[in-house]
Amino acid sequence: MGLFVQKYGGSSVADAVCMRRVAKRIRDTQADGHQVVVVVSAMGDTTDDLITLAKQVNPEPNEREMDSLLATGEMASSAILTMALNAIGVKAISMTGHQAGIRVDGTHLKAKIEAIDPKRIHRHLKQGFVVVVAGFQGTNRRKDTATLGRGGSDTTAVALAAALKADRCQILKDVDGIFTANPRVVPKAHKLEVITYDEMLELASCGAEVLQSRAVECAKNYGVVLEVVSSFVIKPGTLVREEVDTMEKMIIRGIAADKNQAKATLLGVPDTPGVAARIFKTLAAANINVDMIVQNVSAAGITDVSFTVGRDDVAKTRRVIEPLVKTIRAEGLNFDDNIAKVSLVGVGMKSHSGVAYKMFDVLAAKKVNIEMISTSEIKISVAVRATHADQAVRALHTAFGMDAPTKKKAKKTAAKTATAAKQKQ
Numbered sequence: 001m002g003l004f005v006q007k008y009g010g011s012s013v014a015d016a017v018c019m020r021r022v023a024k025r026i027r028d029t030q031a032d033g034h035q036v037v038v039v040v041s042a043m044g045d046t047t048d049d050l051i052t053l054a055k056q057v058n059p060e061p062n063e064r065e066m067d068s069l070l071a072t073g074e075m076a077s078s079a080i081l082t083m084a085l086n087a088i089g090v091k092a093i094s095m096t097g098h099q100a101g102i103r104v105d106g107t108h109l110k111a112k113i114e115a116i117d118p119k120r121i122h123r124h125l126k127q128g129f130v131v132v133v134a135g136f137q138g139t140n141r142r143k144d145t146a147t148l149g150r151g152g153s154d155t156t157a158v159a160l161a162a163a164l165k166a167d168r169c170q171i172l173k174d175v176d177g178i179f180t181a182n183p184r185v186v187p188k189a190h191k192l193e194v195i196t197y198d199e200m201l202e203l204a205s206c207g208a209e210v211l212q213s214r215a216v217e218c219a220k221n222y223g224v225v226l227e228v229v230s231s232f233v234i235k236p237g238t239l240v241r242e243e244v245d246t247m248e249k250m251i252i253r254g255i256a257a258d259k260n261q262a263k264a265t266l267l268g269v270p271d272t273p274g275v276a277a278r279i280f281k282t283l284a285a286a287n288i289n290v291d292m293i294v295q296n297v298s299a300a301g302i303t304d305v306s307f308t309v310g311r312d313d314v315a316k317t318r319r320v321i322e323p324l325v326k327t328i329r330a331e332g333l334n335f336d337d338n339i340a341k342v343s344l345v346g347v348g349m350k351s352h353s354g355v356a357y358k359m360f361d362v363l364a365a366k367k368v369n370i371e372m373i374s375t376s377e378i379k380i381s382v383a384v385r386a387t388h389a390d391q392a393v394r395a396l397h398t399a400f401g402m403d404a405p406t407k408k409k410a411k412k413t414a415a416k417t418a419t420a421a422k423q424k425q
């Protein structure tokens, strides 16, 4: 018997039918002898709809009011799910973030959880209740409600699992787990049994956001083992956990493509000390996240500097960098948003050499031009033409031996194993 925290996302609780199905799943978990704390997101697109509604009455809504509004989405779904549980004979009680003892800092719309007082949840669990907590929210010192940023219910679940010392934190989704690549792009992608926190974080920053990164960071800090599982069918999902020795055997764990990037190039920049510092200081001051950076070899004392930013930041980047073109005496500035970032991620890279070479070789064979490169200890990213991204991901997936065995092959292997087993007998 253990204490399980189960988090159900918006699409898993989108309507009454989904709610009833989730309720049964919770009943089954309880029937297996576990205590269950459930964290829910707002139903379906509720949060988006509430934001749209707010903007219709005020283009720049006050953040405190926005938080009061958005928190209602999760409150509604926690109450409705509790009713669904009651209807099938499960003792359950819903709680807002405040009632669940979740205290957050003073920032609105992206508050951080500061502390959780789990007394009340423990009390109800002891009385045999399933406790259904509204995700994505908490109360600050002023007793105001604040929300945790989009996708924040994952963080609520992890933080609760840590505070309650839960045995398991399950994130139930409308996918079966975490895949080696996006199955919509790579039909041969397959579900991973396990992935490290760091690999998950890298993949998320490379465009494969299955879990909210903050939730993964929180899980890493508190050693909470996460399990991403399907909310529709009961079968093993993917464990997200700390690295263990054998995990380095697999060189590449996942491949991601991020098409939400744009490349900015400052042309004819004087190649003198301090220029790069000025460019990137300006970007940092404007809170613009820069990902890849390339500086060309200088000719006659001038060079080009390119960097990538999120596509949403292009207008802002233009606004802050354009005035700088004159001050640093550069020749011009241009943007290119037809690029994509393709990344290989895996802790095995730390102990295997030649990964970069192999990646570049595969891309060359497909005539995919590499425009920029960046690396970390467990990641290699390249910027390529956006139109080449999917093809590049598929080729890399095959070249690194990550394709799931085809059905025919799988049958053959199964047959072989069966024969081998017979022979052994």
Ligand code: ASP
Residues within 6 Å of the ligand: 009, 010, 041, 042, 047, 048, 073, 135, 136, 149, 150, 151, 152, 153, 154
């Ligand atoms: N409902 C919030 C959102 O859509 C929080 C969540 O779903 O985790 O961002």
Ligand code: MG
Residues within 6 Å of the ligand: 010, 041, 042, 044, 045, 047, 151
């Ligand atoms: Mg949502």
